[in-house]
Amino acid sequence: MSAREAILGRIRAAVADLPDDPVEVPRAYLRGAPGITPGDREATVELFVTRVTEYGATVRRVPEADLPTAVAAALDERAARTAVVPDGLDPAWTAAWKGQVRRDVPALSTAQLDATDAVVSACAAAVADSGTIVLDAGPGQGRRALSLVPDVHVCVVREEQIGSALPEVIGRLDPRRPITWISGPSATADIEMIRVQGVHGPRRLTVLVTH
Amino acid sequence: MSKVFLDWPAFPTAAERATKDEQLRANVRRATHTIRAKRGALAAERPDWQDLRDSAAAVKDEVLRHLDTYLEQLETKVREAGGVVHWAQDAEEANRIVTGLVQETGETEIVKVKSMLTEEIGLDAALEQAGISARETDLAAAIVQLGDDLPSHVVVPALHRNRTEIRDIFRREMGRHGRPAPDDLGDDPEELAEAARLHMRDKFLRAKVAVSGANFMIAETGTLVIVESEGNGRMCLTLPETLISVVGIEKVLPTWRDLEIFLQLLARNATGERMAPYTSSWTGTTDGDGPRTFHLVLVDNGRTRALADPVGRQALRCIRCGACMNICPVYERTGGHAYGSVYPGPIGAILNPLLKGPDDTQTASLPYASTLCGACNEVCPVCIRFTDVLLKLRSDVAEGDAEVKHPAEKAALKAVAGVMRHNPLWNAAVKSAGRAGAVLPTDMNLPGPLHGWTDSRTIPEIPAQSFRTWWKRTEGGTR
Incomplete structure (x- = not known):
């Protein structure tokens, strides 16, 4: 008998005393962040800003027209000289920056990424309650290594991407993508x-919330 | 040589040694009190905390009831996504499979994401025997590995070490395994973390093979999930060409949506954060992003034994948040090593006997490593009733098929049961105890096999008059 068959057989024997019906799962927990009225967009964005700030990240609310200068300022204040941009990132976002922009086409080697100071990315979604940004390797985000190896991460979040809490956001994501x-x-x-802030992942995170 | 818990003394002996180590007690006390306060604040922030716990327990119970179906579904989905699935009945089989997979790549140094399961099965030692060096990349796991030490906590394996000890380990050992620590390395946590960052960096950039565990596996999609803080997990999951994930069969969840429960509970309960800095999920392999080869090794190693215990099976709900050890008055005083397992504290006291069977003196001593105060019941995110399981396992040890018994306790209880069943005898015994109490010193030591009781306790003061005598004399307290 294979290990697979042996294990599955032991599982079936082990739970033979239990009724076969599925166990009913109560889901009475909140769908949104505690203390936020569902649909209150301004409160949701404010909570996101507060929570991300509490983690020690830098957060700024920026009108879309001002993004190029805000991105340039975020990179400059970290003294970045080179930044990688994922495929699909709006070129306008880095247009005002004087540093060297590296595209990941063809894919940069790990050593090249390690020698790159920063990454500028978009995101797939964000969660206000836990102050979380979600990347799913979609347009403007690129493969996972891009937002990992460089020491500075500047991430642009559009207000409408921010969900109140995790239950509101998780259904929007496709688990077949690396997330x-x-x-x-x-x-x-x-x-x-x-x-202690800053170990292997980017030690400096700047989140620009735009509308 | 990688250490494993082997020929460990029974809990009372190990605990006696540990409680005399004042440095250890100070370290464990400081760390557990810090994390308790953080966890308490963040759990209190959720008005629906109990709802989340109830949901989590029910999801896990459903998984355990239909574990065969979920594992088969998981296997199909992982294969469809380009992964290879292996099954291992025990530690030896799991280690053989992983060693073989690493050997196929020709690599002799690999990187690891902290995984309690790989500690449980002694994977590092098995790889070492095959000439493969597995370097831990989680800061705490690396402190344990560099210090030739053993883990003492499931979330923070080096919880028993303070900053000065860690600085000394880094100064002494880092140079033997790669980039040395700076000569003037101080003991500031930020400085120590920076030394670890630099030491690990080129290992990540060079590594071709990584070994990980997983916090969750999603049956409906074949997705694996790892929750971590430092980014070492992301490095290992993203940069190498081959990823081998070694995961216990109980870690499966039915649906992607179920993560909305567990991701809200885990970090709050484990480290007192709303979410850990990084949560990564991946499904098989993705072209142009991350490893080209993905192996999933599903490990039983006693889990089906635990599943067959009608009371004990709830221990398999555990998501390894460590809150039960952080709150435990016994763990706080003994630290993790006294439990002789990579799973210490209340979860270790029940999980080890369930996985292995209480057939040796060390394992059989674990259900007694508790005051039954029940603080662990209260903080458990999946509502494990630790005290129920502890009592069940104690009765297994005392009366069941277990080879190891506590003979003195068994004989004493048998004698007491006989006397208690016989009314006149019981009355006589209670009366004579009252008379004896008047002349016996309370700090005396009991003779023979009963000395174990008085080694750590004083005999309670015995009232001169028994309750029954008092009741009779006062007509139930009315006179």
Whole structure:
């Protein structure tokens, strides 16, 4: 008998005492963030800004027309000289920046990425309650390594992408795509349970919320 | 040589040693109190916290009831997405499969994402025997590995170490495994994290093979999920050519939507954050993004044994948040190593006997490593009733088929049961206890096999008069 058959057989024998009916799952938990009236867009965006800021990221609300200068400022204040941009990113966003823009076409090597200071990306969705941005490798986001290896991440979030809480957002995502949920910069609490910001992922995260 | 828990003393012996280590107690106390406060604040912030727990427990119960169906569905979906699925009945089979897969790649140094299952099966040691060096990349797991130490917590394996000890380990060991720590390395946590970042960096960039566990596997889509903080997980899941994920069969969830429950519970309960910095999910392989080869090794290693226990099977709901150890008054005083397993604390006290069977003195001692205060019941995100399982396992050890018994306790209980059933005898016994209580010192040590009781306890003061005598004399307290 294969290991597979043995394990499945043992599982069936182990639960033979239980009724076969599916266990009913209550789902009484909130669909949106506690304290936010469903549909209150301004409160949702404000909560997102507050929560991302609490993680130690820099967050700014920027009208779309001002994005190019806001992106340039975000890169300059981190002293970035090179930035990678994923395929599908609006070229206007980096147009005002004087540094070197590297496109990931053809794909940069890991060493080239490591030698790149920053990444500028869009996102697939965002969650206000947990201060999370979600990347799904779609247009303007690129493969996962782009938002991982460079030390500075500038991410543009459109207000309408921000959902109130996780239950509201998860249904919008396609799990067949590689998905990364980012809640603040890389961190660790492994030394005496004290939070230290910045380990292997980008140590500096700037989120530009635009409308 | 990678360490594993082997020939470990029974809990009382190990605990006696641990409680005398003042440095250890201070470290564990500081860390558990810090995390308790954070967790408490973030759980309190959710008015629907109990609803989330109830949902999580029910989803896990459904998974366990139909685990065969969900695993078959998962296997199909992972294959459709370009992954290869392997099944391992025990640790040895799992280690053989993973070693073989790494050998096929020809690589001799690989990177690892922290995984308690790979600790449970002793994978690092097995790979080492095959000439493969597996480098831990999670900061705490790396501290344990560099210090030739053992994990003492499921979320923060180096919880028993303080910053000065970590600095000393880094200074001494990093250079032997790659980029050395700076000579003037201090003990500031930020400085230590920076040293780890630099030490790991070129390992990530060079690695061709990574081994990981997973927090969740989604049956309906074949998706795996890893929740982490540092980005070492993302590095391992993204940069290498081959990814081998070794996961316990109980980690499956039915649907993608179920994550909305567990992702809201896990980080809040584990580290006191609304969400951990990084949650990654992937389904098989994706062209041009991440590893080209993906293997999933599904491991039983005693889980079906635990599943067959009608009371104990709820332990398989566990999502390894570590909240039960952070709140436990016993763990706080002994630390994790006393439990002799990669799963310490209340979950270890029930999971180890369920996985292995309480057939050796070490494992059989674990259900007794508890005061039954029930604090773990209250913080568990999947509503495991630890105290119910502890009592069931104690009765297994005392009366069941377990080879190891507590003979003195068993004989004593048998004698007491005989006397209690016999009314005149019981009355006589209680009366004589009252008389004895007047002359016996409370700090005396009981003789023979009963000394274990008085080693750590004083005999309670015995009232001069029994309750029955008092009741009779006062007519139920009315006179």
